[in-house]
Amino acid sequence: MEGQFAMAVHALQLLLEWHRLLILVLGVVIGLAIGCMPGLGGVVALAVLIPFTYNLDAPTSFALLLGVAAVTTTSDLIPAVLFGVPGTVGAAATVIDGHAMARRGEAGRAFGAGFVSAAVGGIFGALVLALAVPLLQPLMLAIGSPELLAFSIFGLSMVATLSGRAPLKGLTAAGIGLMISMIGSGTQTGTLRWTFDWLYLFDGVPLIPVTLGLFALPELADMAINRRKIASGAIAEVNLSSQWEGVRDVYRNWWLVLKCSALGTALGVVPGIGSAVIDWIVYGYAVRTEKNPERFGTGDVRGVIAPESSNNAKEGGHLVPTIAFGVPAGASMTLLLGAFLLHGLTPGPDMLTKNLDITYSIIWSLTIAHVLGTAICLVGARQLARFAEMRHAILLPMVMPIVFVATFQATRSWGDLYFLLFFGIVGWIMKRFSWPRPPMVLGFVLGPIFERYLFLSNEIYGASWMLRPVVIGIAVLIAWALYRPLGGTVVRLVHEFRHLSREHLKLNGKAIFTLFLIALIVAALITSSGWPEIEQIVPRTACWAALIVATLNLITEIFGADQAAASVAGHGHALEEKSDLPMGVIVRRAMAFFGWLIGLVVLAALIGFIPAIGVFVVIYMGIGFREPLPRAIVFGAAMTLFCYALFDRGLSVPWPQAVLGDWVPALRDASGLM
């Protein structure tokens, strides 16, 4: 123990040498900037930076990489609160209450609470990792396939809480999410499931287009439809004193912060469970355990504290299997493992003996990065808050291209953009018709983990996997999580079905959307009937379940009395756009919005991404929003330069070949952009 303490101190000294500290600060600044960009997260940043660490020593490299990886989930709060657009996949849950607070003029308080709980969570995760160092190996050996399976089921059980008052819709969404996650090559026989021989789908649908489509585009679409500023002058009140209010909120809710940090760390240990679902699971958990749950969704600061603390805590958890066994817990950890390799480090026992100083330097980097990140955000938030005062006519043409190119980072294929558009339209309709979206993400992320460990557990242990102590413990937790929401659900459903009547038969937009989903599910069932039996089990079970609940939902929609509006978390649809616009205008503007996006994709295919962005911004501002042409041109040029610097120079994105480049190869040769 004493040796470990000495090693920890030695590692801190290493890290505090000025050049390493400087690199760490650099990493933190890059990470914060990346986290602010909707769609860009730690994975992109790490992929770009790892090759640069070739010539650095190991502690310096990890200072840089962890500096980046740690804080993207701190600054992702900023666009989430200001625009309702999550900065990384991990900030989607923060949007609900954080954005509602901003609309009330409490952006400062949301910032203060979010940043500080992020730091506390991050330090908590690092501390757990530090304390767990001697126990890492036995800890990981105790978590087998059955335990991982149980964790994924626990995550799925949160669908119940997150569906709120629309259980049928929530379950349908979860089922469809699970179905989508099954696309790709099956783990057991390699059967290509629902890929239609499209190479892009062999690896499944990537996460980024799904989350950005479901959570970012609907907000942007509504911004384009309602055509007003996000907040009136009140938002300018982001200052130290308003942020201090948020800091005090964290203090007042210290128990919640600890609970959520602990849950975030624990979930982080499970390979595959990443920030895209941890925020929702913890949000659901907070709703389930806190007093006055009905306040969640209306701009309750606890709805910011819970996901923010857990998402930063998860990094410590992620590192447990990575360091102890070289098993990456998430996409960012896969990359970090590559960095280990690059520096001749072997994850495993060596990291706990011979290279213990590196392990501790990783932990320190994580801790210091979180503190630095929060400090910088607290000071800088005021400047960034001004963005929220911009008019939609300027904001939209600036944010849309970033979301667009950032999505392309998922796999750098056109498929990313098709799915962004698809999920954007579906997400917007879901938002309009009060379909809870989080269950879809839960099903999507947890589905493959569930399937994988279900088969492994059964193959290895038979049915006895259910009797393992940790599994039983988690099962109790799941039962507790399901007990109240399920009870309420059954009561409400019985009530709803009793009030069905054939008199007011309605076939409105809502019913048509449900019919569309049912048609999708039926098509999925038909196309999957020929697969080997073992590859059918999970996807087709999901299909049948989704089909049954979707049909029940259709019945309530056609025959039922108007359902009470259900919201994202089942509460407070109060913040939903209560726009007084007539339906026709809404539909027309929505179609225009998605039309512009489709136009951007087509334009990119014709003349290349970066030139397309310039042209798009000019036309969208000039014609779409009737801004004066000179202004449109200035903004277009600025956006082009910015995207060129960031994506071409910074991230060296290999641009797909554009039609123009085929016609004039010299242009392709000279610019490298088409």
Next chain:
Amino acid sequence: MRKSHRFFATACVSAFALIAAVPVRAADVASFYKGRTVQVMIGFSAGGGYDIYARTLARYMGKHIPGNPTMVPQNMPGAGTLKVANYIYSVAPKDGTVIGTFARGIPMEKLLGRTVGQQFDATKFTWIGSVTDEPSVCVFWAASGIKTWQDMKTKPWKVGGSGVTSDLDIYANVLRNMFHLPGRLITGFPGGTEVLLSMQRREVDGRCGWSWSSLLSRDKHLMDQKLVTIPLQLGLEANPDIPGVPLVIDQTNDPKEKAALRMIFSRQVMARPFAAPPNLPPDRTKALRDAFDATMKDPDFLAEMKKLDLEVRPQSGLKVEQLVKEVYAYPPDVVKIATDAIKVAK
């Protein structure tokens, strides 16, 4: 002034070469590559073994190509590296400005009956070479009691796999099908590391398909502490560093079965393969292959690889090409034996 003239001339020549794809004369190779970049496409995400091999190669190979182009590594993961193989074969310019690396098993996939999504003919790639050949081994946790090939043939065992197209699954299935072994394959692990973790938990007994070099460089302690046993080598030739461990090819006397095994395990020879698009101008093919061979002898490159604990046992482009062609020339009955052998065993 002169400089800009030269630039203009180079640009003209290269633009001409690009558009018309006219092979340029040998003396022009240097002027073609001068000031250009050569992209090194990597079918994996940053970090993994293939990525490090490619990045290190990219840093040293440029100076051995006439004209000293800059080599720029670029990751293009997807579809188990099918994406990058397709890209190199049919999209990338066929002028020697793109080379790349993909999974060693990819060239053999078609032969083994898996053709979905493939847009290439493996024999037509311009093979540049493989940085190393890598014998692979079966590794069992010592406590499982599987110590020898004889044990594998007589005692029940379970090995882990990571999906039907992974080497782990292919090798395990081949052994079980061809030699009627009493073992089981439990597949669906995310990767080899997870299988190792599962071995330590005693959930499975071992894994068939672990490259000897990475076992040595990363998990040598397992052997030092006698935690694992190695009952079988998987490859075409016995590795002298693994004495006393039988080689899979020697376990059958049937020449056709031997040929089928050769077909399946040939991928270990081209363990870190690099290829360029088909139909390159011959002088640029020669330039790239020569540069590859020269890099493999470059003391700086070797020192760097040593530092990274990565093996270098180079296989020339010609040798890889011949190997792929040899394998594709096997008669149908041998191919049938091989495809039957890799089928998922019940």
